[in-house]
Amino acid sequence: MDKVKEHFDEEAEVFDKTILKLIPFYNDMIGAMVSAIPFKNSKPIKVLDLGCGTGNISKAVKERFPDARINCIDLAERMIKATQLKLSAYDDIEYHVADFSKFEFTDGYDAVVSSLALHHIATNEEKKDLYTKLFSALKEGGVFYNADTVRGSNQYLDKLYDEKWTSHMFKNLPEGEVTGKWIPKHEEEDFPVKILDHMDWLRGSGFKNVDVVWKFYGFAVFGGKK
Ligand SMILES: C[S@@+](CC[C@H](N)C(=O)[O-])C[C@H]1O[C@@H](n2cnc3c(N)ncnc32)[C@H](O)[C@@H]1O
Numbered sequence: 001m002d003k004v005k006e007h008f009d010e011e012a013e014v015f016d017k018t019i020l021k022l023i024p025f026y027n028d029m030i031g032a033m034v035s036a037i038p039f040k041n042s043k044p045i046k047v048l049d050l051g052c053g054t055g056n057i058s059k060a061v062k063e064r065f066p067d068a069r070i071n072c073i074d075l076a077e078r079m080i081k082a083t084q085l086k087l088s089a090y091d092d093i094e095y096h097v098a099d100f101s102k103f104e105f106t107d108g109y110d111a112v113v114s115s116l117a118l119h120h121i122a123t124n125e126e127k128k129d130l131y132t133k134l135f136s137a138l139k140e141g142g143v144f145y146n147a148d149t150v151r152g153s154n155q156y157l158d159k160l161y162d163e164k165w166t167s168h169m170f171k172n173l174p175e176g177e178v179t180g181k182w183i184p185k186h187e188e189e190d191f192p193v194k195i196l197d198h199m200d201w202l203r204g205s206g207f208k209n210v211d212v213v214w215k216f217y218g219f220a221v222f223g224g225k226k
Pocket of ligand 1: 004005008019050051052053054055056057073074075076079098099100101114115116117120121
Protein backbone atom coordinates (compact mmCIF):
# COMPACT_ATOMS: atom_id res chain seq x y z
CA MET A 1 0.00 0.00 0.00
CA ASP A 2 2.96 2.35 0.59
CA LYS A 3 3.76 2.25 -3.16
CA VAL A 4 0.12 3.05 -4.04
CA LYS A 5 0.07 6.00 -1.60
CA GLU A 6 3.39 7.32 -2.93
CA HIS A 7 2.24 6.94 -6.54
CA PHE A 8 -1.00 8.89 -6.03
CA ASP A 9 0.62 11.58 -3.87
CA GLU A 10 2.97 12.18 -6.80
CA GLU A 11 0.22 12.15 -9.44
CA ALA A 12 -2.37 14.32 -7.62
CA GLU A 13 -1.72 17.56 -9.52
CA VAL A 14 -1.84 16.03 -12.99
CA PHE A 15 -4.33 13.25 -12.26
CA ASP A 16 -7.40 14.74 -13.96
CA LYS A 17 -5.61 15.10 -17.31
CA THR A 18 -3.68 11.82 -17.05
CA ILE A 19 -6.67 9.63 -16.18
CA LEU A 20 -8.36 10.47 -19.50
CA LYS A 21 -5.22 9.37 -21.35
CA LEU A 22 -5.02 6.14 -19.38
CA ILE A 23 -8.63 4.97 -19.13
CA PRO A 24 -10.90 4.58 -22.17
CA PHE A 25 -14.32 6.23 -21.75
CA TYR A 26 -13.50 7.34 -18.19
CA ASN A 27 -16.28 9.97 -18.11
CA ASP A 28 -18.86 7.55 -19.57
CA MET A 29 -17.92 4.99 -16.94
CA ILE A 30 -18.38 7.46 -14.08
CA GLY A 31 -21.65 8.68 -15.62
CA ALA A 32 -22.92 5.08 -15.81
CA MET A 33 -22.08 4.50 -12.16
CA VAL A 34 -23.81 7.64 -10.93
CA SER A 35 -26.92 6.94 -13.02
CA ALA A 36 -27.21 3.49 -11.41
CA ILE A 37 -27.88 5.06 -7.97
CA PRO A 38 -31.63 4.40 -7.65
CA PHE A 39 -32.88 7.41 -5.69
CA LYS A 40 -34.73 10.61 -6.52
CA ASN A 41 -32.31 13.45 -7.24
CA SER A 42 -33.80 15.48 -4.38
CA LYS A 43 -33.13 12.81 -1.72
CA PRO A 44 -30.45 13.78 0.84
CA ILE A 45 -28.60 10.49 0.40
CA LYS A 46 -25.58 9.54 2.48
CA VAL A 47 -22.73 8.39 0.23
CA LEU A 48 -19.31 6.83 0.75
CA ASP A 49 -16.66 7.34 -1.97
CA LEU A 50 -13.82 4.81 -1.56
CA GLY A 51 -10.48 5.91 -3.02
CA CYS A 52 -11.98 9.26 -4.02
CA GLY A 53 -8.81 10.46 -5.76
CA THR A 54 -9.29 14.07 -6.84
CA GLY A 55 -13.05 13.97 -6.22
CA ASN A 56 -14.43 13.33 -9.71
CA ILE A 57 -16.97 10.75 -8.57
CA SER A 58 -18.16 12.76 -5.57
CA LYS A 59 -18.51 15.79 -7.83
CA ALA A 60 -20.65 13.79 -10.27
CA VAL A 61 -22.74 12.52 -7.32
CA LYS A 62 -23.28 16.11 -6.06
CA GLU A 63 -24.27 17.24 -9.56
CA ARG A 64 -27.02 14.62 -9.63
CA PHE A 65 -27.91 14.69 -5.91
CA PRO A 66 -27.33 18.27 -4.68
CA ASP A 67 -28.32 17.35 -1.09
CA ALA A 68 -26.09 14.27 -0.86
CA ARG A 69 -23.78 14.08 2.17
CA ILE A 70 -20.57 12.37 1.17
CA ASN A 71 -17.70 10.72 3.02
CA CYS A 72 -14.57 10.75 0.87
CA ILE A 73 -11.75 8.36 1.78
CA ASP A 74 -8.31 8.17 0.22
CA LEU A 75 -4.88 6.98 1.32
CA ALA A 76 -3.05 9.82 -0.39
CA GLU A 77 -3.14 13.16 1.39
CA ARG A 78 -2.55 15.13 -1.81
CA MET A 79 -5.47 13.42 -3.53
CA ILE A 80 -7.73 14.37 -0.61
CA LYS A 81 -6.45 17.96 -0.84
CA ALA A 82 -7.37 18.02 -4.55
CA THR A 83 -10.84 16.69 -3.67
CA GLN A 84 -11.27 19.39 -1.02
CA LEU A 85 -10.38 22.03 -3.60
CA LYS A 86 -12.72 20.58 -6.23
CA LEU A 87 -15.62 20.30 -3.78
CA SER A 88 -14.93 23.53 -1.86
CA ALA A 89 -18.36 24.90 -2.81
CA TYR A 90 -20.02 22.21 -0.65
CA ASP A 91 -20.14 22.06 3.15
CA ASP A 92 -21.62 18.57 3.47
CA ILE A 93 -18.55 16.52 2.55
CA GLU A 94 -16.28 14.75 5.07
CA TYR A 95 -12.71 13.95 4.14
CA HIS A 96 -10.65 11.07 5.56
CA VAL A 97 -7.03 10.27 4.81
CA ALA A 98 -7.27 6.54 5.50
CA ASP A 99 -6.95 3.01 4.13
CA PHE A 100 -10.47 1.88 3.18
CA SER A 101 -9.60 -1.75 3.99
CA LYS A 102 -9.02 -0.81 7.63
CA PHE A 103 -11.65 1.93 7.98
CA GLU A 104 -14.49 1.48 10.48
CA PHE A 105 -17.69 2.36 8.61
CA THR A 106 -19.97 3.59 11.36
CA ASP A 107 -22.67 5.43 9.39
CA GLY A 108 -25.46 3.79 7.41
CA TYR A 109 -25.01 4.63 3.72
CA ASP A 110 -27.57 4.85 0.93
CA ALA A 111 -24.82 4.39 -1.63
CA VAL A 112 -21.21 3.29 -1.63
CA VAL A 113 -19.30 4.10 -4.81
CA SER A 114 -15.73 3.49 -5.87
CA SER A 115 -13.84 4.04 -9.09
CA LEU A 116 -10.50 2.52 -10.15
CA ALA A 117 -9.45 1.96 -6.54
CA LEU A 118 -10.50 -1.48 -5.30
CA HIS A 119 -8.21 -3.31 -7.77
CA HIS A 120 -5.34 -2.10 -5.56
CA ILE A 121 -6.46 -4.56 -2.86
CA ALA A 122 -3.87 -7.32 -3.10
CA THR A 123 -5.74 -10.51 -2.21
CA ASN A 124 -9.10 -12.09 -3.00
CA GLU A 125 -9.76 -12.62 0.72
CA GLU A 126 -9.31 -8.91 1.44
CA LYS A 127 -11.57 -8.03 -1.50
CA LYS A 128 -14.31 -10.36 -0.20
CA ASP A 129 -13.91 -9.02 3.36
CA LEU A 130 -14.41 -5.48 2.10
CA TYR A 131 -17.60 -6.46 0.25
CA THR A 132 -18.94 -8.00 3.46
CA LYS A 133 -18.06 -4.85 5.43
CA LEU A 134 -19.69 -2.63 2.80
CA PHE A 135 -22.87 -4.73 2.86
CA SER A 136 -23.08 -4.13 6.64
CA ALA A 137 -22.40 -0.41 6.19
CA LEU A 138 -25.32 0.03 3.77
CA LYS A 139 -28.87 0.88 4.80
CA GLU A 140 -31.62 -1.52 3.72
CA GLY A 141 -32.24 -0.69 0.01
CA GLY A 142 -28.81 0.93 -0.28
CA VAL A 143 -26.51 0.19 -3.23
CA PHE A 144 -22.83 -0.43 -3.87
CA TYR A 145 -21.33 0.26 -7.30
CA ASN A 146 -17.74 -0.24 -8.31
CA ALA A 147 -16.24 1.14 -11.55
CA ASP A 148 -13.04 -0.76 -12.01
CA THR A 149 -10.63 -2.69 -14.13
CA VAL A 150 -11.37 -6.42 -14.53
CA ARG A 151 -9.65 -9.41 -16.12
CA GLY A 152 -10.97 -11.50 -18.98
CA SER A 153 -12.56 -14.87 -18.28
CA ASN A 154 -10.02 -16.72 -20.43
CA GLN A 155 -6.55 -16.11 -21.84
CA TYR A 156 -7.87 -14.86 -25.18
CA LEU A 157 -10.17 -12.26 -23.58
CA ASP A 158 -7.58 -11.25 -21.04
CA LYS A 159 -5.10 -10.51 -23.84
CA LEU A 160 -7.78 -8.66 -25.82
CA TYR A 161 -8.64 -6.51 -22.77
CA ASP A 162 -4.95 -5.65 -22.36
CA GLU A 163 -4.63 -4.77 -26.05
CA LYS A 164 -7.69 -2.49 -25.93
CA TRP A 165 -6.28 -0.75 -22.86
CA THR A 166 -2.72 -0.35 -24.17
CA SER A 167 -3.89 0.86 -27.60
CA HIS A 168 -5.85 3.63 -25.82
CA MET A 169 -2.68 4.63 -23.95
CA PHE A 170 -0.47 4.44 -27.07
CA LYS A 171 -2.88 6.84 -28.82
CA ASN A 172 -2.55 9.39 -26.01
CA LEU A 173 0.91 9.06 -24.51
CA PRO A 174 4.52 8.62 -25.68
CA GLU A 175 5.39 4.95 -26.18
CA GLY A 176 8.24 5.10 -23.65
CA GLU A 177 5.89 6.43 -20.95
CA VAL A 178 3.45 3.58 -21.55
CA THR A 179 6.06 0.81 -21.57
CA GLY A 180 8.42 2.41 -19.03
CA LYS A 181 5.92 3.73 -16.50
CA TRP A 182 2.26 2.76 -16.79
CA ILE A 183 2.58 -0.93 -17.67
CA PRO A 184 5.20 -1.59 -14.93
CA LYS A 185 3.07 0.32 -12.38
CA HIS A 186 0.05 -1.75 -13.39
CA GLU A 187 2.03 -4.98 -12.96
CA GLU A 188 3.31 -3.88 -9.55
CA GLU A 189 0.28 -2.17 -7.99
CA ASP A 190 -2.88 -3.60 -9.60
CA PHE A 191 -4.64 -6.87 -8.76
CA PRO A 192 -7.76 -7.02 -10.96
CA VAL A 193 -9.92 -10.14 -11.04
CA LYS A 194 -12.59 -11.55 -13.35
CA ILE A 195 -15.97 -9.86 -13.28
CA LEU A 196 -17.66 -13.21 -12.55
CA ASP A 197 -15.61 -13.48 -9.34
CA HIS A 198 -16.88 -10.06 -8.29
CA MET A 199 -20.46 -11.19 -9.00
CA ASP A 200 -19.99 -14.32 -6.85
CA TRP A 201 -18.40 -12.39 -3.99
CA LEU A 202 -21.09 -9.71 -4.04
CA ARG A 203 -23.85 -12.35 -3.94
CA GLY A 204 -21.93 -14.24 -1.25
CA SER A 205 -21.80 -11.07 0.86
CA GLY A 206 -25.59 -10.78 0.68
CA PHE A 207 -26.08 -8.35 -2.23
CA LYS A 208 -29.20 -8.71 -4.39
CA ASN A 209 -29.79 -7.50 -7.95
CA VAL A 210 -26.10 -7.98 -8.69
CA ASP A 211 -25.45 -6.73 -12.22
CA VAL A 212 -23.00 -5.16 -14.66
CA VAL A 213 -24.34 -1.77 -15.70
CA TRP A 214 -21.53 -0.74 -18.09
CA LYS A 215 -18.53 -2.44 -19.65
CA PHE A 216 -15.79 -1.76 -22.18
CA TYR A 217 -13.48 -4.80 -22.38
CA GLY A 218 -11.43 -4.65 -19.13
CA PHE A 219 -13.34 -1.74 -17.59
CA ALA A 220 -16.68 -2.28 -15.93
CA VAL A 221 -19.25 -0.83 -13.56
CA PHE A 222 -20.97 -3.45 -11.43
CA GLY A 223 -22.62 -3.77 -8.05
CA GLY A 224 -25.77 -4.66 -6.19
CA LYS A 225 -28.41 -3.71 -3.67
CA LYS A 226 -28.89 -4.53 0.02
C1 LIG B 1 -6.76 5.55 -9.97
S1 LIG B 1 -7.18 6.54 -8.58
C2 LIG B 1 -8.92 6.76 -8.84
C3 LIG B 1 -9.44 8.01 -8.20
C4 LIG B 1 -10.92 8.28 -8.39
N1 LIG B 1 -11.73 7.30 -7.72
C5 LIG B 1 -11.27 8.35 -9.86
O1 LIG B 1 -11.76 7.37 -10.42
O2 LIG B 1 -11.02 9.40 -10.46
C6 LIG B 1 -7.16 5.40 -7.21
C7 LIG B 1 -7.26 6.10 -5.87
O3 LIG B 1 -7.49 5.10 -4.87
C8 LIG B 1 -6.69 5.42 -3.74
N2 LIG B 1 -6.48 4.18 -2.98
C9 LIG B 1 -5.91 3.03 -3.41
N3 LIG B 1 -5.91 2.12 -2.42
C10 LIG B 1 -6.51 2.69 -1.34
C11 LIG B 1 -6.83 2.26 -0.02
N4 LIG B 1 -6.50 1.02 0.40
N5 LIG B 1 -7.46 3.11 0.82
C12 LIG B 1 -7.79 4.37 0.40
N6 LIG B 1 -7.51 4.84 -0.85
C13 LIG B 1 -6.89 4.01 -1.71
C14 LIG B 1 -5.42 6.03 -4.32
O4 LIG B 1 -4.70 6.80 -3.39
C15 LIG B 1 -5.98 6.84 -5.48
O5 LIG B 1 -6.29 8.16 -5.11
